[in-house]
Amino acid sequence: MSQITVEDVEYIAGLAQLEVDAATKARLTEELGKILGYVAKLNELDTRDVPPMMHALEMRNVFREDEAGPSLPRDLALRAAPSHDGQYFIVPRILDTDEV
Amino acid sequence: MAWYGKTAHELIEAVSQRQASAVEIAESYLGRIEAVEPRVDAFTQVWRDSALEQAARVDARIARGENAGPLAGVPVALKELLCTVEGETTCASRILAGFRSPYDATAVQRLKAAGAVLLGKLNMDEFAMGSSTENSAIKLTRNPWNPECVPGGSSGGSAAAVAADECAFSLGSDTGGSIRQPAALCGCVGMKPTYGRVSRFGLVAFASSLDQIGPLTKDVRDCALALNVLCGHDPMDSTSADVPVPDFTRGLDGDMRGVRVGLPREFFTDALSGEVREHVEATVKALEARGAELREVSLPHSEYAVATYYIVCTAEASANLARFDGVRYGFRHPEAKTMLDMYVMSKTGGFGPEVQRRILLGTYVLSSGYYDAYYLKAQQVRTLIKRDFDRAFEQVDVIAGPTSPTPAFRFGEKTADPLTMYLSDIYTISCNLAALPGLSLPCGLTASGLPVGLQLLGRPFDEEMLLRVAHCCEQLRGGIGKPPLA
Numbered sequence: 001m002s003q004i005t006v007e008d009v010e011y012i013a014g015l016a017q018l019e020v021d022a023a024t025k026a027r028l029t030e031e032l033g034k035i036l037g038y039v040a041k042l043n044e045l046d047t048r049d050v051p052p053m054m055h056a057l058e059m060r061n062v063f064r065e066d067e068a069g070p071s072l073p074r075d076l077a078l079r080a081a082p083s084h085d086g087q088y089f090i091v092p093r094i095l096d097t098d099e100v
Numbered sequence: 101m102a103w104y105g106k107t108a109h110e111l112i113e114a115v116s117q118r119q120a121s122a123v124e125i126a127e128s129y130l131g132r133i134e135a136v137e138p139r140v141d142a143f144t145q146v147w148r149d150s151a152l153e154q155a156a157r158v159d160a161r162i163a164r165g166e167n168a169g170p171l172a173g174v175p176v177a178l179k180e181l182l183c184t185v186e187g188e189t190t191c192a193s194r195i196l197a198g199f200r201s202p203y204d205a206t207a208v209q210r211l212k213a214a215g216a217v218l219l220g221k222l223n224m225d226e227f228a229m230g231s232s233t234e235n236s237a238i239k240l241t242r243n244p245w246n247p248e249c250v251p252g253g254s255s256g257g258s259a260a261a262v263a264a265d266e267c268a269f270s271l272g273s274d275t276g277g278s279i280r281q282p283a284a285l286c287g288c289v290g291m292k293p294t295y296g297r298v299s300r301f302g303l304v305a306f307a308s309s310l311d312q313i314g315p316l317t318k319d320v321r322d323c324a325l326a327l328n329v330l331c332g333h334d335p336m337d338s339t340s341a342d343v344p345v346p347d348f349t350r351g352l353d354g355d356m357r358g359v360r361v362g363l364p365r366e367f368f369t370d371a372l373s374g375e376v377r378e379h380v381e382a383t384v385k386a387l388e389a390r391g392a393e394l395r396e397v398s399l400p401h402s403e404y405a406v407a408t409y410y411i412v413c414t415a416e417a418s419a420n421l422a423r424f425d426g427v428r429y430g431f432r433h434p435e436a437k438t439m440l441d442m443y444v445m446s447k448t449g450g451f452g453p454e455v456q457r458r459i460l461l462g463t464y465v466l467s468s469g470y471y472d473a474y475y476l477k478a479q480q481v482r483t484l485i486k487r488d489f490d491r492a493f494e495q496v497d498v499i500a501g502p503t504s505p506t507p508a509f510r511f512g513e514k515t516a517d518p519l520t521m522y523l524s525d526i527y528t529i530s531c532n533l534a535a536l537p538g539l540s541l542p543c544g545l546t547a548s549g550l551p552v553g554l555q556l557l558g559r560p561f562d563e564e565m566l567l568r569v570a571h572c573c574e575q576l577r578g579g580i581g582k583p584p585l586a
Contacts (some may be wrong), residue, residue, distance in 0.1 A: 009460070016418060016463040017440075018456055019448040032461055034519055039407040042477050045484065052479030056295055056309065056486060056535030057560055062338040076202035082432035089427050094439045 004033045103128035105582070108174045108268040108322040115162070115173040122155035122162075122173030126217050129175040133219070133266045136585050141241050142251075142261035144180050145187045146220040151175070154217045161215075169215025171329055176216045177267040179258050180224050180238075182313070183302035184208055191304050192236040193226045195424050195431045195450025205302020206334045207271060207313050214329040219267050222257030226452045227421065228278055228306045230254050231524045234515055235454045243286060244583035245550055249508035252282030258316045259286035263551075263583055269317040269326055273303055275310045276409050277503075277528025280540035283316050284503035284553020287542040287580050289323045289570065290316045294560045295535035296341030297327075299334030307416035308339075310409075310532040319579075320541060320571040324348035327563060343561055351568035354575055357391035361569065362496030366402040367527055373506045379544030379552040380502045386576040387569070395496055399488040404481050405530040406522055411465050411478035412533070417455075418462025424450065457518060486534040493559050498569050502527055503540040503553030531557050539566045541573060542580045551580055 006029050013020045020028060074087075083090040103111065103125045114120040130148055137143060161168040178184065181191045183201035190196040204212070211218065225235035233241045233256025241256045243249040244264040251260040255272030259282035262270050272279040274292035283290025291314045298313045305311060315326035328349070333342040361384060368377065388394060426432035426446035433445035451459065465474035492499060505526060514521040531538035536557050543554040554573060558566045 004464070008464070012460050012463045012467060015467060016459050017422075017443045017447055018451075018459065019444050020456075028457065028460065031457060031518055032464065034517075035410060035461060035522075036464075038519055039411055039474070039478075041407045042404055042411075042481050045401075045404065045481060047477060047480035047484070050480040050483050052476055053482040053486060054479075056482075056533070057341070059339070064335065072202055077428075079202060080199055080429035082426060082430070091427055092437060092439050092442050 004029060004036055101128065104132035104265045106268070107318045108171065108325055111174050111268055112170070112172065112325070122158035122217060123152060125173050126151050126155040126175055126219075129219060129267060136264050136266060139242065139247060139585060140244055140260050140264045140266070141239050142222055142257040142264065142266060143177065144190070144192065144221050144223050144238050144257065147186055147218060150186055151217050151219050158215050158217065169213065170325070171211065172215035174216050174268045175219050176211055177219045177258070177261050177270045178208065178221050179255050179270070179272045180221050181228060181273060181304040182208055182271060183304070184218070184221070186218065187221060189304070190238070191227050192224045192238050193450065193452065193455070194237045195446070196429070197431065199429055201302070203302060206299035206336060207330050208302065210329050222255070222261055222270060224257055225254035225454070227304070227417070227455050228254040228273055228275055229417070229454050229458055231277070231281060231521050232509070232514065233257065233282070234511065235452060237452050240511065243508045244585055245287060246508065248510055249550065250285070250511055252285035252504070252508065254278040255316065256282045259283050259288055259290065262286070262288045262316045262318060264585055265582070269315050269322055271313060272316050273311055273313050274532065275306050275413060276532050277525040279314045279316060280503050280528050280538055280553070280555060281525060283540045284542070284555070285508040285551065287551030287583070288316050288318060289320055289539065289541045290314065291323050291327065291539045291563070291566070292531065292537065293327065293331065293563055294341070294537045296339055297537070297561070297563070298330045299337040299340045301334055301336035305420040307413040308420060309416060310413060320567055320574050321349060321352060323539070324352060324567050341561070346564055348564060348567055351564045352571040354390065354572050356387055356569070356572050359392045359498065359565070359569065360496040361387060361392050361394050362397035362492055362499045363394060364397050364399045364402065364492070364499060364501055366399050367501035371505050371526065372502055375546045376502050376504070376506065376552050380500070380554050383543040383554050383573050383577050384500050387572060390572055390576070397492040397496055397499065399492060399530070401481065401484045401488050402530060405485060405533060406526055408478045408481045408485065408533060409525070409529045410461070410522060411474050412482065414458045414462030415466050415475050416462070418459045418466065421451070421455065421459055454518070482533050485530050489530070489534045489536060498565050499557040500569070501555055503555040504528075507546050507550035507552060527555060536560060537563045537566055539570050541570045543573060543577055545580050549584075
């Protein structure tokens with residue numbers, strides 16, 4: 001495990017779709033570095049033959065019949081949207097161009 | 101009549117004996133809320149009108165001779181992250197300000213069907229990320245025992261409201277201690293049931309493999325009564341366990357004969373405050389007189405729980421919180437011109453600092469090149485932690501120790517350094533990692549008048565054992581009284 005850099009923070013902020021200003025970037029680099037330094041403690045343990053936990057309790061896949069049931073009415077589904085036209089969610093244009 | 105001071109089981113009795121109407125009880129609680137909220141600030145929303153309507157419906161059913169449900173007329177309040185048709189569901193975050201859920205969480209539906217009266221919603225750390233409720237985007241909640249101290253978190257409002265008699269009981273959620281730690285700091289009973297016991301449908305997700313809904317109550321019997329209503333399989337949650345639900349009150353008989361209580365040596369170290377240790381040890385010691393057998397056990401990987409947790413929970417959180425994209429619900433930045441701007445500006449403007457920190461940490465540990473070193477490693481250590489408990493539960497029936505290393509701390513005391521705050525969950529986290537049930541109950545007051553919590557951990561789906569032992573502790577040690585709010 002390596003020490004986190006300002007460039008790493010920029011990179012993961014991009015992946016997480018968050019914008020961080022310069023001051024925040026410096027603070028986060030320090031804070032995340034400290035947390036990662038702490039979690040590096042796990043390297044004290046030899047886990048070569050230990051299976052990773054996928055489920056804490058025994059779980060089987062859950063199946064059900066593929067039958068249509070009641071679903072959320074459209075007006076309720078749209079009610080909380082920042083923008084909609086009664087039929088669809090409305091979002092800003094996806095392509096950054098005027099061409100059609 | 102000051103019904104607000106009563107437990108849920110006393111209220112149920114009073115309603116069934118026609119000593120009180122549900123409306124009288126609701127009015128008593130609403131009056132109490134008005135009187136103490138300026139001092140406590142536990143509620144984010146109070147639903148006066150709908151609460152009185154629900155109470156009137158309960159009274160009408162009783163007048164017609166109908167069964168009004170096992171919680172008929174009991175006033176309950178809910179953590180802000182449980183979806184409700186009534187009011188808003190904000191998770192104490194700007195990104196969900198004004199959000200109205202189109203449905204009720206299964207746990208909420210069950211409370212309603214049982215005749216409970218919903219009083220409103222309670223403050224929390226934003227998206228349940230925190231241990232002091234200081235990360236709420238709405239307001240600060242104060243500990244009813246001392247206004248300069250935090251109520252704990254993330255279900256700080258849920259614990260403070262119960263301790264201040266502002267509701268008969270409340271619901272919280274527990275991902276790494278978020279029910280048990282505030283219950284300990286505010287002096288109430290808090291239970292995190294086994295993973296899968298209570299449906300998570302309608303609980304806004306933080307870390308899906310760890311989250312669980314549970315009650316915060318005034319005593320152990322109320323905890324059992326609440327679980328009777330909350331537990332059960334739900335087809336709407338594929339991780340909900342299809343296991344029988346017992347009557348959780350049936351083991352509350354004070355008999356400890358044959359019960360083996362384990363004391364993990366790793367929990368009783370120098371990190372533990374002296375006063376907390378004294379109260380916890382005295383309470384556990386008293387169980388011996390009732391026939392319990394005390395044994396030292398070892399959970400050798402305990403010291404790795406916090407590190408494991410902050411990899412697993414942030415990884416899951418970074419995936420869960422990606423859904424807040426400003427499209428279907430929640431905050432959309434008004435100046436976003438393009439799709440990508442909408443995502444970035446809405447998330448950056450909507451999430452608070454701790455939530456952003458955890459999303460970034462989670463994104464980092466899952467990112468290419470680091471996945472094996474962090475996430476995979478943590479899941480392997482999680483297996484080791486689970487094995488520790490499996491071995492311990494071959495020798496004992498229940499594990500007892502402190503809930504929190506210290507009593508309630510002061511505002512601002514742990515906010516400067518996120519890691520210091522994370523370490524306040526040192527005793528509660530492994531329970532979630534291993535999917536066990538855990539309960540905290542008050543076991544004394546410090547010299548400065550702050551509650552101390554005793555934590556009990558049990559085998560998966562053996563909540564009955566926790567309730568049995570907790571009930572016995574409660575009988576032996578007596579209550580801790582009420583906070584000085586008058």
